Amino acid sequence: MKMNRVVVLLLLLWFLCFSSVFWMTSASVVLIGNNVTLSFDDIEANFATAIKGSGECGVLYLANPLDACSDLSIKVDELSNGSSPFALVIRGGCSFEEKVRRVQKAGFEAAIVYDNDDDGVLVAMAGNAAGIKIHAVFVSKASGEILKKFAGSTDMELWLIPSFENSAWSIMAISFISLLAMSAVLATCFFVRRHRIRRELPQSSRVREFHGMSRRLVKAMPSLIFTAVLEDNCTSITCAICLEDYTVGEKLRILPCRHSKLLTTQRMT
Template sequence: MSKFLLCALVFCCLTNRSCSVVQLKSVYTSFPDSPARFTGGLNGSAICGDLRLADPIDACSPLLNEVEYSESGSERIALIVRGGCAFEEKVRHAQDSGFRAAIVYDDEHNQDLISTVMGSSEGIWIHAVFVSNAVGEILKEQAVAKGGECCIASFLDETAWTVLVISFISVLAVITLLVMVFFSFNHRWNHIQQPGPIVMEGEEVDVIPCIMYYSANLTGHVGETCAICLEDYKDRENLKLLPCNHVFHATCVNSWLTKWATFCPVCKHDARVGIVSSE
């Protein structure tokens, strides 16, 4: 039986987006992915190993997979479908079963890949990424085949390293000159303070209107899933409606606005615009 080599290469760009590359019989196709913020980072290294379907595939309970030891040192990577429980719970079950990494794919054919995957990082050391349903189906076909391999790695191949070194050498003189100019005129900017991260205060977040979710009374601007935690809404849960009409779990969006940014995680609209103060 011919072996299929799949490689999901994840690299961090200046835009904090990443890209997966699936290699199937030397044919490369690029797909967008979203690395989980709460899992272990790659730090320029790679995780390679056999791709295995999680059992159960949604990983909402302890996995039945037997992750055997390999003399070649090859790791095991779990392929998991989204839904049924929190992304964080799936990753913890994969880690507890001995998997070195987890790839969670969307259970729906969404056009837009959710880019905000959050959770608690306490006790989690394996790496995890989120991919689309289409990519998941491709990986799923290969995961059931013996010899199917997968790699999750920082995209720094030999060519990239060469370009990086050449670029570094080319701009080294320019950087040195800029540093010298900066320090020579540093007294002109001593009074300027570097701004800290822009977030919202708790009082500002508190005035954002809340609504209670009822699946039987869905409106046009209320979906069924929170784009921050990837969890489906449950009846009688408190949601918050941002000025852009996007809705999230109240606890999720409170944490996002007070710790990460002031804009909507979906459309990037400034959540401070359009909020009416209670004062």
């Protein structure tokens, strides 16, 4: 019972660790500052620069125009803050690629595009990756409306954390190592329990080792003098044990066989 509790506890700890890693990698946009921490799900654009490592940190600004379907009036070099500038853009009016290219042209290092529809479904922004050097992510309309309230606040940090898709190999590696560790623990528990059960068995139920027949039993077996091959007592010309031929006059001992009509002979020593 104690062993089962240990196994269950280890499985629970493994599940909690894996769940925490998954949660950290699935929250891709995180807003931090002024005792406020908010996280938002997103999907990275398949044509923009992938977010790697521990993520990218910057300050969020509203694009002007908000849909970024024409050149942005706000320029990065006009911003007094030295942090990496991110632009918040609304969906619609033009393609995702056009929006991201205009955000990049204005000097921003990332484009956060939020949906103009309230369905809450995140889409993967598609486009031509040629010349795109900044990050781009897509968030829901509800997330965008919240982010708009904090846009321009230089005391608020916006983090873009690698999404689950980009961290899949890390998750797989962690899962594989955890699985190996759990397998080793379970195997150890199994063999320890098996050994303990065998030790607790009564002596009479254990398998006894065979050390051969005693000299007294061997001498009690019938014997004969070899003269020739005899069919009636199944005496052959060769010993079945040492595989040597008998010679006339040698004394042989008759051994019991599995079959009732067959006897085996052994050379006497």
